Amino acid sequence: MHDRQLGPFQVSAIGLGCMNLSHAYGTPPSAEQGERLLLAALDAGVTLFDTAALYGFGANETLVGRVLKAHRSKFTLASKGGMAGVTGDDGTVRRVIDGRPEAVRRNCEDSLRRLQTDVIDLYYLHRWDKKVPIEESVGEMGRLVQEGKVRTLGLSEVSAATLRRAHAEHPITALQTEYSLWTRNPEIAVLQACRELGVAFVAFSPVARGFLCGELRDVSTLDAKDIRKSMPRFDPDHYAANLRLLPAYEALAREAGCTPAQLALAWLLHKGDDIIPIPGTTRLAHLHDDLAAADIRLSEGLVARLEALVNEKTVSGNRYGAQARSEVDTEEFA
Template sequence: MTERQLGKSGLRVSAEGLGCMGMSEFYDPKQMDDAESIRVIHAYLDAGGNFLDTADMYGVGRNEVLVGKAIRDRRGAVVLATKFGNVRGPSGEFLGVRGDPQYVRDCCEASLKRLGVDAIDLYYQHRVDPKTPIEDTVGAMADLVKAGKVRYLGLSEAAPATIRRAAKAHPIAALQTEFSLWSREPEEAILPTVRELGIGFVAYSPLGRGFLTGQFRSVDDLPPDDYRRNAPRFQGDNFRKNLQLVEKVGEIARARGCSPSQLALAWVLAQGEDIVPIPGTKRLKYLEENLGALDVSLTADDLAQVDAILPAGAASGDRYHAQALKAIDQ
């Protein structure tokens, strides 16, 4: 698998990462299978991938334990990314966002223990804490680098001004933000900012939480307890309007001889060598399909056709519900 460098940091990762969140929570939670998820992680690594993405909040720590178990005998082949900042209670309740220095230190120690590793390769602040100056948060993260517990620092869903302040406190290797054919907001200000500062861009949900795969025909295709039922783009008229857009993208994919998901991932990959998508899956067949996107080369005409169907702002509905939206772009 080819690699890409995250900005000017020197950190090189696979051109396509593997998001592990859905293995432990949110998407069809009753179908979670740790053994199958580990097989998926191993298959990804065997295919030449090295970039695994998790967070302390996924499954309230369970996902880090799962990833740690999967890489126990393969640590040297993995660039391991995890995150802190979203506070959850023991029953999974969301309790807000924290970025104060003591919390940063405590979270890192807990993640290291769950993952079973001595150091985290890329440590993100998952959401920015508006109550704590970003300089204080990044300062505490920088101390972890000095202590050898973390190699590189990252931010997630941070606003341009925050990114600039953070980069002055310590080099930032990567910014992780949602980016896909139907979430193109970063094009306006985020991507220009990180490119100016030499920061890599990691695109999460590059398949629009599965919508861009074309596998959903109605909201009833989602399990009753699936997190996406609460997402505005999966509801009511928004679903129907977005489905029409996805069907048109599917027509282009068929003409190119690839699947809709491969086209969507190839589009993200084509937006710049500094962008690394991290599609998530817990099924081997979808992993294989996603990796196939690396072999899809889109022409300028292909990109123009896609852009005509899904220009920035074309998706119907917000990408998060109202409460979650308060925590992004801080």
């Protein structure tokens, strides 16, 4: 596995997004399956593991902590706060975005306990709480760094302007946002801002939430609890339009001598040494397929054809529904 620089850390060029093991895509795998996948990733050379307080309302951090605590010195651990599960008076758990300093601190301390570690290497603000100045949230995160509970800071789903404000309050090591061939929003402004500030870019959902793997042909088969059911691009009409891109995309993958998922990851790696994709999966075969993308090289001509085929103008539907769009701060295409 090749390495890339993530602030002070040397990490694998492809990390592992751990969310899928506990959250978001229907019924999660068993704890035993999750353990096998985490250890297989470590054995395969993955040295960046990404989790969050939100994923499974703490279950994902608990799994990562239990399985990987014996190997803590071998990898860079990233987690996120500022968006977590809160139990109401009726006993139900709901997602809450809360960037107040006291909430960010509480999230971090809860995460440390679940992860069974003394320090989180990279701690993100999962969402900017727009009711709280970004300087207040990041200021408290900076105090967590001073106290040795966190080593470096990150932000998720923010704009270039918000990144600059946060970075002026405390150095930001990484920005994490959805980025793939079918989600090109970072190219509007924030990717360039990262480069100007020396901030690494961590790309989540790099295979377009499974679309660019080429295996999901019928969205009616999605689990009732799958978050993609709330995403316009996976609405049957939009998805039918998007499926028309796949035959030509798969032909480009064959030309490159790789699988469709590998082509999506290789494209991101090609876009800059400061970009680190973190695909997630529950299946060992997919894990090894994803990691092999680090060895694929693409010609400039193939990249140009790829980008002309799948981009913000050819993809049908927004990436998020109205509620989720209101919660992020990322730039959008007109």
